[in-house]
Amino acid sequence: MALKFFNSLSRKKEKFREITPGKIGLYTCGPTVYDFAHIGNFRTFIFEDLLKRYLYHKRYKVFHIMNITDVDDKTINKSISSNISLKDLTNKYTKQFFKDLNWLKIIPADEYPKATNSIGKMIDMISSLLEKGFAYKEDDGSVYFRISSYSEYGQLINLDIKNQVISDRILTDEYNKETPQDFALWKSWQSSDGDVFWDAPWGKGRPGWHIECSAMSNIYLGDHFDIHCGGVDNIFPHHENEIAQSRCATGNLFVNYWLHSEHLLIQGKKMSKSEGNFFNMEDLRKLNFSAECIRYILLAGHYRKKILFSTKKKQEGARVINRIKDFKLRLNSLKTFSKKSLEYPEEYNDFIKYLDNDLDSPNALSVFFKWMREQNIRLDSGEKNDSFLSSCLNFVNAVDDIFGFLPIFKDDIPYAVKNIAEKRQNARENKDWILADRLRQDLIDEGWAIEDTSNGYKLKKTKNFYKI
Helix, strand or coil: CCCEEEECCCCEEEECCCCECCEEEEEECCCECCCCCEHHHHHHHHHHHHHHHHHHHCCCEEEEEECEECCCHHHHHHHHHHCCCHHHHHHHHHHHHHHHHHHCCCCCCCECCEHHHCHHHHHHHHHHHHHCCCEEECCCCCEEECHHHCCCCCCCCCCCHHHCCCCHHHHHHCCCCCCCCCEEEEEECCHHHCCCCECCCCCCEEECHHHHHHHHHHHHHCCEEEEEEEEHHHHHHHHHHHHHHHHHHHCCCEEEEEEEECCEEECCEECCCCCCCCCEHHHHHHCCCCHHHHHHHHHCCCCCCCEECCCCHHHHHHHHHHHHHHHHHHHHHHCCCCCCCCCCCCHHHHHHHHHHECCCHHHHHHHHHHHHHHHHHHHHCCCCCHHHHHHHHHHHHHHHHHHCCCCCCCCCCCHHHHHHHHHHHHHHHCCCHHHHHHHHHHHHHCCEEEEEECCEEEEEECCCCCCC
């Protein structure tokens, strides 16, 4: 079965065809670092991790960019109310975000650009939109995107802009507007902004929220790339506006596939900071949730379906994780073989078939759990030939590579580390010694030493990989 994703742009499942064979450009909307990210935010980030892990498993090379929004209305307002500089505020929450990513075993992005480091590109894109007539300046120095100039506006959400209901996000980002739907590309400086401003040809100020992602994706992935992800809240206005300004500025298609994860609910309501009904990662650690338990709870349901979160799910999640862990330990205790086998049990094909179908994790995991129960029965009956044990371990390891459900065993190598090592091996084969040296340092930073051998390489652990 061909790999298919539900594309929010076409509102249907489509066969995935990458732009460059074997390589994928992936952009995911990162956090706005004015507070701690909560479990609802991490539902999206863990879905994106599942996507990337599965693409790795399918042997794609993924270049992943996740932005850090470190200047917008929320960050500025929080810095003022907290009497702390914008830089100190956003650095604090960015640091905590990375710690949470690490704890949750989310494979790092290749780059984490900050909005404040990409202002020059934003000014260039806004200048292009002004020159082409897609944007206009106000007397105060603000610049707005003229929605009426882009006939395809509303395509992502199937929106009739004549009957548009303005969302809170647009209201909080607006100054003067030519029409109710026009959105800010550049906001002129206001006294309430304090020392947060940059100089631009049309006056000092700061970028609007939407142009930030367009600029950062363009810097690293170019005018046209494969996949853009986020939560359903991002569809409108953020991603709709990204499409409009990016296509108009560059004249290119921008993104081929748009993937969005659904809300996480608590007591029947969407989890959000505005509702005050959320848990951050420190809250869950204090409740003795493991990272693997959280990953299971968030990945057991399909990413396009709402999930009900409750602390009562901890027991169920822990029980499932322990079943998988005990099964792997049982297999390891019985194996006598040393040579690696590439064989998988037949059920692996069904597992992959479901994941190929828009990452159908519930059905894929159902196949795996049914198979695991049956293999435990076979082990109880005394079966333990090398071929059987090897194929079982291959399947368990594949599930863990894709879902990240198992804690790190003493002799295990984390998938992220293996990925860096493989990239380094490719660099060596291509005689790209500078890249190979940089990747060796990345491994050292993550707590692993690498030794080159005639058969490839060996990895040795020097310190804990996942650290809080």
